[in-house]
Amino acid sequence: MNKINKRVKSAIYVRHFESIFKCPTCGSSMKVSESKSLTCSRNHTFDFTKQGYLNLATNQMKTKYSRELFEARRKLMTEADFFDPLIQFISTVINEHSGNKKDEIAVLDTGCGEGSHLSTICDRLSSDFKKEVMGVGIDISKEGILTAAKNYSDKIWSVADLTNTPFQNGTFDVILNILSPSNYEEFNRLLNTNGLVVKVVPQSDYLKELREGLFDDPEKQRYTNAETVKRFNENFHFVDHSRLRYTVNLDNPFIQALVQMTPLSWAATNEQVNSFLEKDSAEITVDLDILIGKKT
Ligand SMILES: C[S@@+](CC[C@H](N)C(=O)[O-])C[C@H]1O[C@@H](n2cnc3c(N)ncnc32)[C@H](O)[C@@H]1O
Ligand SMILES: [Zn+2]
Incomplete structure (x- = not known):
């Protein structure tokens, strides 16, 4: 599906549910217009993006x-x-x-x-x-x-x-x-x-295994x-x-993803992050x- 279609497809989908919205600017009710925007009764207009x-x-x-x-x-x-x-x-x-x-x-x-x-x-x-x-x-x-x-x-x-x-x-x-x-x-x-x-x-x-790997304390x-x-x-x-x-057992590609997916690594040193990233696998607790x- 090309991107223009995705915009229109979303607009058509949202039209079924347009009554749930209130205008972020003035609080009035909203409608989908021309299969491309959500518009309030006072004409504040928000376009669907090409991703929908x-x-x-x-x-x-x-x-x-x-x-x-x-x-x-x-x-x-x-x-x-x-x-x-x-x-x-x-x-x-x-x-x-x-x-x-x-x-x-x-x-x-x-x-x-x-x-x-x-x-x-x-x-x-x-x-x-x-x-x-x-x-x-x-x-x-x-x-x-x-x-x-x-x-x-x-x-x-x-x-x-x-x-x-x-x-x-x-x-x-x-x-x-x-x-x-x-x-x-x-x-x-x-x-x-x-x-x-x-x-x-x-x-x-x-x-906890990630925190233990990333922080001295x-x-x-x-x-x-x-x-x-x-x-x-x-x-x-x-x-x-x-x-x-x-617990979930993660192998290395998923360990990379785990480190990337959490703000925890923002507070750790590069050394600590890199040493965790070298693991072949790890049992991780949720x-x-x-x-x-x-x-x-
Ligand atoms: C740790 S993520 C969790 C995301 C998702 N629920 C999940 O479990 O994968 C926290 C999310 O809260 C969002 N967030 C923070 N403040 C927000 C706000 N005032 N309004 C809407 N989202 C907010 C962040 O952008 C981020 O996507
Ligand atoms: Zn409005």
């Missing part, structure tokens, strides 16, 4: 997340199934706690990065639980959204700030927030009655969640709190807290 995503961020923020980082995350997810148990867990949770009475689910991934989590979760909800899913992914990083739009169609991808999103109140059944910052006031505004929020945060052993980089859990439970009705811990709440 929208840029609805009011401030363009520079982030340290590069295209290489997102490509590395994607490689680990799609070729090494690095987060597969997590994806399976989240899909089941959504089906149990939100979707089991509904056949159609609107899912927003806030800080979706390169989009593999959202895409795979939507696919699982369709294939395993026979749901019709509208998947929307937002990230402040243009590089992340561009990578998502290139690889996954039939989703809505937008550069947007999760603290001030371009969507109407009560639009979503589920909000995903995976290893990303959050804004609970905004999440509550976006969720419909009984809407579910699934937040994933690192637990103490997350990537791995305790310095140890994750502690007590404050995050407390804040989450103050903002949502508690549904569940699970810890998911497993250790995550999954917080599940409902709209208050």
